[in-house]
Amino acid sequence: MTVGIGYLDGPRLARGFYAAADWVAASRDELNRINVFPVPDGDTGTNFSLTLRAVADALRALGDASLPDTATTAARAALLGARGNSGMMLAHFLIGFSEGLNDRVTADTEVVAAAVRRGADALERALDEPREGTILTVARDAARAAELAAAGTPDIGDFMRRLHHEAEVVLAKTPEMMAVLKEAGVVDAGGKGFVRMIEGFVRAINGDPILPAMMPLEGEAVIPAAMAGFDAERDFQFCTEVLVRGCPSRPPTTSGRRCTASAARWWWGSQVTS
Template sequence: MKRWLSKAEISLGNHSDRLNAINIFPVADGDTGTNLYLTMRAASAAAAELETQDIGELLSVAGRSAMEQARGNSGTLLSVFLTAMAEPLAGDTRLSAPLLARALERAQLRSWSVLSDPVPGTMLSVLEEAARAASRVEAAQSGDDSNAGLAETLRAVMTAALAAVIRTEEQLKTLTDARVVDAGGVGFLLVLDALRAAALGEELQGELLDGLHGYDVQDPHIHSTQPQLEGVEVMCTIILSPLDAATMRLQLDELGESVIMSAVSPVGDGYRWRVHVHTPDAGAALELLRTVGEPTNVTITELSADGHQTSEIPQVPVPGATAGGGLAREA
């Protein structure tokens, strides 16, 4: 599992530029690749420091660390995926086909639920199809915990996830008009391929993304040609009761868009929540949050691509990788 997160971090880092280039939904701010990479980097670092044989505990710790440092919609959903996937794996020391199917099912249900307005044609759709594919494999249904059963399930997951990524172009008008697939969906496909490679002792698939619309190295930065939205992305952590959290979600929906609220960990009678919202007025959002608690770990980022500060991401040079667009192998 540590090898999975490390491989995913490297893969997302090496693909960050192209993922940013095709990031046009929900906001064309060109940061999906950066957000996924930095979020996965936090998860991988937390996992690397943990000594445990419990794969559920490992993913739970990694997911919580990712949640606290999550960037953007895509990073927040990635951290939700990791923490939710950890739940059915608690107490287990080995991944199997039945466990993988249950973990993906839990993750897709949780990921759809944290969004106020979930939309098909995004990484949510890719996760949903991956979970369905895993549950249909005979090994998952029969309780087969062999390595062969896990391999069969992971390959079915990859086939379904790739098909779902290709379909995103048809599911969202914004993507259809631009003739491009969803950036978050592609990023999540890379995460799944890293899981397949790590679990089966195989290489990452260098040809995996060949032919995806907008993903050729010579393609322009599509996000820069899209209409730019004004406003900011506000992210913070806050301790709320379940009732206050439900009320706050409704109020944030009225104040902005792309609202995500996910429970990080229990605290007393409530939970620590990670909050994400796009809004014209950061001050109004923070003032609203302060009526029920004290926001911490606050980040405010311009939604405009020109105003978004992107951290430099190291590209890992690995023999056999295609310059700019090929999938690097772990050094």
């Protein structure tokens, strides 16, 4: 069997993040338009894009580096640069992904699949009230697809293309999992941002250009989310992130404890509560 890309290393991971940041940025308006959960405030695309931009900027400042250093830098940048709910959820995933690489200098498809699984698990553990039909569902099913793909191919490119395909499949099912999405005629914006991120990696592998703008798919709603005519859950209308520097002797006992401990893992002498 001919293998196009047999392993992931630091520079390859960084190039993937550069493309992912650009591709999500090109999709920003599209993601904002379909943002109806948890609040239809039309900012998921902006928040997801800015979080990935923080990752890309940090990796460019780092330069070519080892896989562990690159992954750790990406996770730390996502944590410190997270914007909104979607950005913080992405940070949780990337922290788990970084840990899942286990300081490998290079990673084959099986190691990458294990890291994706670790990222999805970290994200799920961070949530006090996990909801199906969100980025959580997409990440978890992507992890399952990654494990199956790794068993079938040693080629990183083929592996990522299979992963992207399965992520698209589960994303299309999110309206059936959440009534607010079905009523609005859209898929979950955070989940779609996650899929666009994977797609950016695939485009980097394929050598495909990053288009300046993304148009909505045929039949997809284009009403700005903030103007969507349906009821949404409004009990909590504000999203707040707090970065606490220092190293307390024990985790906080607030309702954000699980989120905090999972997100920061006591890394870098900091914690995050959201």
